[in-house]
Amino acid sequence: MQQESLKNKTIKGVGWSAADALLGQGVTFIVGLVLARLLSPDEYGLIGICLIFTTVLNGIVDSGFSNALIRKKEVTDEDYNTMFTTNMAISIVLYVLLFISAPLVSDFFHRIELTALVRVTGLILFLNALSITQVTILTKNIDFKTKTKASLVSAIISGVIGITMAFMGYGVWSLVAQQLSKQLLYTLCLWVLNKWWPKFTFYKDSFKYMWGFGWKLLASGILNNVWNQLYQVVIGRCYTSSTLGHYTRANEYASIFSSNLTSIVQRVSYPVLAEIQDDKERMVLGYRKVIKVTMFVTAVCMISLGAVSEPLIYTLIGTKWHEAATYLPLICISMSLYPLHAINLNILQVLGRSDIFLYLEVLKKIVGLVPIVIGIYCGIYYMLLTSIFTGFVNLYLNSWYTGKTLNYTFWKQLRDIAPSYFTATIIALAVYFLKYLVLPDYLILIFQLLLGFFVGVVISEFLKFNEYIEIKTILINILKNKL
Known part of the structure; x- marks a missing residue:
């Protein structure tokens, strides 16, 4: 091919x-x-x-x-x-x-x-x-x-x-x-x-x-x-089944971007990378491009979603779900790394190292004991906060073998996704404080979305991030083909 x-x-x-x-x-x-x-x-x-x-x-x-x-x-x-x-x-x-x-x-x-x-x-x-x-x-x-x-x-x-x-x-x-x-x-x-x-x-x-x-x-x-x-x-x-209901709703909204993007990346990148598994140089180039483009979309969407959590939840399903709105920002930050985890694990499967895959899963679950124990004794908020920290630890573990084999280490991956999180953070800070406006929740949400889109485009156009240019090029080509 x-x-x-x-x-x-x-x-x-x-x-x-x-x-x-x-x-x-x-x-x-x-x-x-x-x-x-x-x-x-x-x-x-x-x-x-x-x-x-x-x-x-x-x-x-x-x-x-x-x-x-x-x-x-x-x-x-x-x-x-x-x-x-x-x-x-x-x-x-x-x-x-x-x-x-x-x-x-x-x-x-x-x-x-x-x-x-x-x-x-x-x-x-x-x-x-x-x-x-x-x-x-x-x-x-x-x-x-x-x-x-x-x-x-x-x-x-x-x-x-x-x-x-x-x-x-x-x-x-x-x-x-x-x-x-x-x-x-x-x-x-x-x-x-x-x-x-x-x-x-x-x-x-x-x-x-x-x-x-x-x-x-x-x-x-x-x-x-x-x-x-x-x-x-x-x-x-x-806790209670009601608390679990709030958590599952917040988790579902966070999954709109994170889990769906992860699923898209897994389903497409795995068979595609598997086809070029014998060409290591080409596979690494494809691997990096997938990470940079995917994480740009994921970081911007997830961090921004956390920033608009309260107006979003209140507008969509009502104030009775206030507790879910307080969980959502923490879950969004933690879940923003999911696609990156998935891509690293896909590479292990493409390389045929299901043994390393299993070993890493065991090791990560030992690390994962920390938020579970904290959730039992300290409360759900502390559990969600700790899961953010363990997410980065698990990313380091997931990228260890690919860094050793393909020379694409944890630190190189962080460097590649840094522009994405920089853009996402600026957008989140710009829109977050709009929630204090004395306006109906749906209007606040609309203003937040419009401002977030404007700030994101301006930053990306000014700094010319490669991942933004790649996404923009693909969308323009698709539009031209359709027209």
Whole structure:
């Protein structure tokens, strides 16, 4: 593949992956605004507890096989069939275990209604297993257009279902119905659009290859998912389900930019970099460009989001979510590093070092004990503050091997992202104090957004940051092509 065609393929992949995030997640976000006004923080806290378990177990269902096949040069139908059969078997076993364990979850969190809620939401495991192979095939082919269509259809219809049930007074069950219908519709759309059908066969050699590469990623994924959910376990167990509801809402808004950008970067950069894994010099150049461009967008969006948190939350879902508005700035700062973590870990997978991947995950979780312990004994604010510090420690750990192998160290990465955080900080300072204006919250938010955009463009144009110029060039070329 020629460099230019790979670049075009990457831009196209990023475009459709971004469209997936903007359209599919955008619809979900709008639906969430309506539901947040109809439902209480306590009800969001209950669904948050249920999703702790489905999130962790979904990582086990995948088993790391999808990453193994995306990295593999030549993938056969035998590989896909083996992956599908294995995923389905694992999902059935895990659902049975979750069904049996549901009363224990209810006892732990002191909420009797969790038994039924956990058992119903657990069906997501089976639905997810049906879609994993389809998603892997599309990702391998850098075909995010099909995934975008599926995301959009499922988000719209499931949103209508959730809002309708909330208006009818079904409470937390409206959130359960939204989650289940969204995954069901997404899976159905993928099967219809992708037109790949399994043969329910199992091949030992295919499994051996996928397991050899994937088991370390599986262990890493389980460890990472469990650790990420520990924040919610601590909040749900040590505080109240209402506090957990506020935290999950703040976390969801922070994820609009951070997690979606991370997902876009992971989905596109992994298969693209995997194609040029034998050309180290070219891979490093692509690696640096991805980091600089991605982190410019992420830093500006995340830090600015934290600066407008109160007018934003009050305008969108009301003042009853004030507690969420106080959590959001801290979460935004911490999450702004997520794409950089993801890119470093993608490089480890591209280089085939899933053993280092696992080792780093274990080491980072030891570091991650600090905010967890502080959250238990000192409070949620101190937990969020400490997580910012541990985020930089974890970044140093994630970049250690890539720095050693590709000579792109932690300090070089910080230097590359410094212009992004400089711009983001200036924008945040410019807009933050507007919240003290004696005006309606929606007007304050509008003024903050307009001023932030103006300040960001002026700074970037004046200082001529390379990452800003790269983004501007890409957008101009896309616009020209459309016209």
